[in-house]
Each structure stands twice: as C-alpha cells, then as structure tokens.
Amino acid sequence: DERISWNNISVVDPFLTVPIIILIIIAILRKNKFISFLGIIYIFLFLGMGVVQKNRAEEAGKYLAKMRGHGDTKLTVKPSLGNLLLWKVIYEENNFYHVDAVRLLLETEHCQGTTIKKLNTFLDFDKLSKDSQQYKDIKRFNWFSQGYLGVGEDKTIITDVRYSAVPNEVDGLWGIKINPSKSKNDHVEWVVNRADYNTKWKKFIDLIKGKGCKRILYKN
Secondary structure, three states: OOOOOOOOOOOOOHHHHHHHHHHHHHHHHHOOHHHHHHHHHHHHHHHHHHHHHHHHHHHHHHHHHHHOOOOOOOEEEEEOOOOOOEEEEEEEEOOEEEEEEEEEOOOEEEEEEEEEEEOOHHHHOOOOOOOOHHHHHHHHHHHHOOOOEEEOOOOOEEEEOOOEOOOOOOOEOEEEEOOOOOOOOOOOEEEEOOOOHHHHHHHHHHHHHOOOEEEOOOOO
C-alpha cells in the first residue's frame, strides 16, 4: 500500500503542457521528426529542472525545521500551481503540520507560513464508531492524502493540507465533513473550499513576486 510520488512538477503546469502541445501540432503538420525529438528533450529538461528545484525546496524545509528546533522526519515539498519557482513545504512536529512557502530563484527565499493541527481520529472524533461508514471514509481519505490530514477552525472538516490555493496557507482545496450524529451507514460529505479566489490569486502572485519573502542565509 506504499505510495510513491516524485513531486517534481505541478499537477497542472502550462509551462510543460502548452509547449509540448504546440510542438506536437507543428511536428504533425510538417511531418518533422526532429521537432518531435525537440519535444522529448524539452520534457526531460523540464522534469530534470523539477528534480533540482525539489531538492532545493527540501533543503530549505530541513533548514527551517532545524532553525526552529524541530525535526524533519516527515517532510514533503510540492510545487505550487503552474510553476517551478514557488514551492510548498510541509513538515510534522508535535502533532502539528508546519506549512511554509519557499521561492527558488538564484537565491532561496522563505515566505512565512502557518500551522494546522494534525488529525487524530481517536481524539478529534472520539464519538465516531470504528464500524461506521464515516470512519472508513476517513481511513480511505487518509490513504489517498498520504496521511497529510489536518483539522482547522471548523472541527468537523478534515482537509488535505498538501494542496491549497496559496502555498503558505493551510486552507485546503478540498476535504471531508464529519457528522457523528449520522447513521452508521452514511458517508462523509465531500466539501470544496469556496474561498474568495480573487484574493487568493493576488496573494499567490505577490508570493511569486517575492513580496513578504526573505532570503535564507544558510548557516552550519
């Protein structure tokens, strides 16, 4: 049941898909194999750059944890939507997930984030029967999210903290809503974040530009 992901490119990245689509169309129209070859080279170069940036993000995450006196035994990084410049960093410490963003140009910059309580089903939903369908749904959601589940201000909603509109925030794009008063056979409710995405988009662009981010000065 182990899940493995490279996390070296975003789920949606137009800087990869759009050029490849254009090259494919040109190659078909001109019946040119060399253009197809260029497309393959571009894919490998892009994926390789993703690996380099991922390693830099992991290094930054470990350094941030160390500077805070935390461990980094469970740390993951993910590129934000549509780019390899801005990355989300998540690590666990004392039953909390610490979420930050790092901006990776020639220098590495840290964009201060926040924390969210890690889900503990036995404590957060102690009234929920282990035989209930909702409990089974939580287990399934936990597997798909690789264990990165958090409980925020609304204690009835469990979110996947890996994905958010703004990389240094914890309000996930989606989650599940738990209602212990439901019958044993009822499923959880799937919820989608209905946040003001105009505001989120502005915050995202500000981070891309480096607003509020500070250069990381690595020290031994």
